Amino acid sequence: MQKSTVSSPSTQVWSILGAGAIGGLWACCAQRSGCTTELIFRDQSSLAAYREHGGIAFTANEQTELLNIPACCPQALVQPIQQLLITTKAQQTLTALHAIKDHVQPDAIMVLLQNGLGIAEQVQAQFPQALVLQASTTEGAYRPKPFSLVHAGRGQTLIGAAVLPTNIKDPSQQLTDIAKSLSYAPLSVTVSENIEAVLWRKLAINCAINPLSVIHRCRNGELLNKPEAMTQIATVVDEILALSKALHLDDNLADLHQQVLEVARATANNRSSMLQDIESGRETEIEAITGHLCRLAAKQGLSLPCNQQLLDEVRRISTQNRS
Ligand SMILES: NC(=O)c1ccc[n+]([C@@H]2O[C@H](COP(=O)([O-])OP(=O)(O)OC[C@H]3O[C@@H](n4cnc5c(N)ncnc54)[C@H](OP(=O)(O)O)[C@@H]3O)[C@@H](O)[C@H]2O)c1
Structure with missing residues (x-):
């Protein structure tokens, strides 16, 4: 199989599909750490409503700040997507991905950070050359109202591949780099040897x-x-x-x-x-x-x-x- 030339994850921007509680949590923690992510909203009207609001009002440790995170929607996407963090609910994943499929690079890194099983296999079937990883978190977040987000409970996040890919160079180093690149303080992402x-x-x-x-x-x-x-x-x-x-x-x-x-x-x-x-x-x-x-x-x-x-x-x- 051909070796992939995927760029180092730390140098790439993560696009976040699913601008809800968990997606917003990762985006807000990234923004506060001085890192750039891009939230992908469902459509133009939800993107317009987000812009009208001026960002996400993020509350952590009882302190709230408005964070204006870069955002787009499928119709407004221009850049190719090389790194995608998927934080929709499980049953929303395939529809959400379908809307951006033409922008996702064939060898993209895709991380499913969601509950439920059975979706990763379907995503991998649709993007056969992509590196599809799964993650599980016990962080807690909720949205008391639109564009407001509360980091309600600290937890742990584990990431891994059900089957270690054979088409990339040094997959375990790649996994470590990906975990590190998603560890926006105070979030910490650790590689699991047995994510399954x-x-x-x-x-x-x-x-x-x-x-x-x-x-x-x-x-x-x-x-x-x-x-x-x-x-x-x-x-x-x-x-x-x-x-x-x-x-x-x-x-x-x-x-x-x-x-x-x-x-x-x-x-x-x-x-x-x-x-x-x-x-x-x-x-x-x-x-x-x-x-x-x-x-x-x-x-x-x-x-x-x-x-x-x-x-x-x-x-x-x-x-x-x-x-
Ligand atoms: N929240 C937690 O504390 C927590 C903890 C551990 C695990 N989880 C798991 O993490 C996953 C995400 O949970 P969540 O609480 O973040 O859910 P959520 O707040 O409902 O977020 C899901 C987001 O996906 C968006 N979405 C749905 N369909 C879409 C589409 N076609 N295109 C673009 N965006 C779309 C939704 O947009 P709309 O707002 O427009 O519907 C929503 O913003 C779930 O599997 C959940 O079980 C959550």
Whole structure:
């Protein structure tokens, strides 16, 4: 295979597709560190509204400042995109990418920083020469209103490639350089030797908490006080462990049940993003979370009745909500 001549990531500007909470967080931290990124808004009207606002009002450590981050939209793109950080919700990724596909360089570096699984493979299929990486973060950010952003909780970000690419020179150095170039203070991005396991564990935790927070209409911590929800959590985890075993992804998952309960405790006051999406009439990430899990199980000839029931129920609530 031909060796790529991708430029050093540190010398390139990151374009950020998905100017929401996480995309805005990376862009604001970059701007405050004196680095340039470019936010890609959905369309001309959202770009105009952003410009009218004068930037993003970014709050961190109880201090707010207006940051005027360079921005564009698919119709206004002029420069080719060599480095793309994708921070849309999972189900929005392919549509968002389609609108900018002619500007993305064939050998671009693309980092998917989002929850859910199954999207990276589709992106790689559409951009076969690109270096497609996945990242998972426990940073917390939310938008109290349009163009306002709060960095609500500090966390960690891990990045890696499910399969280390063979078409680039020194892929592990390349990964280290990419992680460094996305580590805008105070954000810190670290290379994971096993991103697949990181993403799988995150998926499992999301499968156990997010749909149940929707079905029981409660904050994460309230699940711990509901006997029915506690039984459902235990069953969801058991089913995921059975599937993990079949997929040989069960290394170091013995504490999964315990960890789900710890995450629910640590985020007790949070309304999960899935519940927030339902309450705002938005599409949820259920298809990339529990949907992905159930599709994988079906391919293995396994059925996950509890997860399937949660999937059906969230789909039903979501359709009812959005009609
Ligand atoms: N927020 C957190 O604390 C957090 C923490 C860990 C992981 N995550 C994960 O990170 C990912 C992003 O979450 P988020 O909270 O940042 O979501 P978000 O605030 O909804 O941001 C998504 C952004 O993508 C934009 N978008 C959607 N379709 C688009 C299109 N076709 N073209 C261009 N832009 C488009 C949305 O634009 P509009 O505003 O116009 O809809 C929105 O600005 C999710 O997978 C989430 O689960 C989030």
